[in-house]
Amino acid sequence: MKKTIERLTPVLRGWRNYYRLDTRKQFWNEMDERIRHHLRELIWIAWKKPKTREKNLVRLGLDPETAWKSSVNGRGAWWNSGQAHMNLTIKNARFARLGLYSLRFMAIC
Template identity: 80%
Template sequence: TNITKYVEETLKLRVNRDKSGTFRPRDSVFLGYTFSKADCTRIVVAQKSVKRLWTKLHKIFNTARGTSLGWTIKTITPILRGWRNYYRLDDRKKYWEEMDKRIRHHLRKLIWIAWKKPKTRERNLVKLGIDPERAWKSSGNGRGAWWNSGQSHMNQAIKNDRFVRLGLYSLRFMEIR
């Protein structure tokens, strides 16, 4: 308050009371970063920034229905690469692994949706190495695309290296420059 008075009256500067104040480091956000709640010396990505990324990715995932998986990956890879390079100070391996996992989950969901009919799903699962009986049970289980894309039959059929071959950028591995 005394500092604010000094800045406003003596220095004749305007103080934005919404942005100015005293608070704990973990409650502050600066250029998309904040401090870890567990360890205040560790810089991490602010939750608001993550939310903004997911909003952008969800738009792409929703418009990607009916397009190729390659197109979707080609569209999201520059976004992921730029985002990860900007937030390279955040070195939490587990966090980035979870983000990668969630992105692959969305991509598997798009594949499940693209297969449309249970017969097509069964045929494709068998073609990708799933036991015929298991493929039959999985394809007609009546669950939604999101549920199925997270299950072992989809993880086993569509492995992570398929996404790597298509050029999906991994948030976990930082490029060294």
């Protein structure tokens, strides 16, 4: 995940600088959410097997029963990456610590 974020951050910075005069806060908030949703999807896909997903969800603080139900729900990666079990365990602060550039905090000159 760290390498993905390292490759993504310069692109996001350049993109935000190119559109720096755009002042639509809601748009940039939605784009930020969408990017994190995609990153959570990549994490879900990387966890490949239900047992691995369950183990990692428990390790990240989810209770074992909910982790098991989430890991074997039969839904796809995109659906799971937007659900509470992923948002509660993989918080936005984790992405910030890894260096993900946030599109919403750009100061307008």
